[in-house]
Amino acid sequence: MYLRGVMNQQGQPGSAIEETLRVVGDRWSILLVRAGLRGIRRFDDFCDDLGIARPVLTERLRRLVKFGIFERVRYQDKPVRYEYRLTEAGLALSPALVALVRWSEEYSQEVSSETTLVHAPCGTELEQAFWCRSCQTTFGPHAVKGVGVNDES
Amino acid sequence: MYLRGVMNQQGQPGSAIEETLRVVGDRWSILLVRAGLRGIRRFDDFCDDLGIARPVLTERLRRLVKFGIFERVRYQDKPVRYEYRLTEAGLALSPALVALVRWSEEYSQEVSSETTLVHAPCGTELEQAFWCRSCQTTFGPHAVKGVGVNDES
DNA sequence: CTACTGAGTTCGGATTTCGAACTCAGTCTC
């Protein structure tokens, strides 16, 4: 097989997505982002909502803050209290989340097969597509070059 | 099939995405899917490409097979050899992957900001959008109802 | 004075991950 410029062994850069998954690719981080999108901001609320262990939550939030996905905001002074809010970068993870939710709905028979993701203004179930500004068209994953979907085969 | 029966700690069913992340939400699984999309199929190639430890790869592949994302295919008899191919469900994870790659490129500090994802026919950098069949429009994450993106704010 | 809140820390034990070396059947090279 041919490796195209991706060195991932020791301390090498690795591709962008590998770094990203090193930050966000654990069992909790994406769930934390989702909780953030649902409006959860406080330590104890994350804890209760996800059932994550406190020390792990502490460490995870610290890391997500460090990588600019959440920010730690003082929201009260008397007893000093902080909460965690998604940054713009954190919000920008929502397409990935939506894709995961859609996949979950389609391939996990389990439980409600009710559609949970809709276009807010009209209530229609949403589709996810790629958009080409030049061509003014939408297209599916097979016309994407770069993840390797269409490399060789 | 697929994800039926995945429980969280307390034995509760949990929402669809929680189950999904329980299967796919670790440091390696998504990278394995990506490697699969890039055409990698053999045990040793996954190993070399990702630098994943062999015992972990064994366990991870077994799980992904169990949940219908990869299938284990005998491709040779003389010495019996198996390889791992993405199933349809596995391929269907590509939108999530693409979303992550795009996010990585845009927000991940470090490394080249060269565009790696393009619309194959024309070479334009792709955008990712949601598509409403009823309205015949694309829209961004803020018009999505269901992940909580539009709760308050 | 006591109880409670919120955001953490500390603890010891259980689980997961790691790299390196080993296995095992068959095949290729000399």
Added chain:
DNA sequence: GAGACTGAGTTCGAAATCCGAACTCAGTAG
């Protein structure tokens, strides 16, 4: 036909993570 090689794993002990439960610390409320 002896030795090296291949591919798909296992086995090992050490190191890193994860866990729940209990504790801390500042301030507030009764």
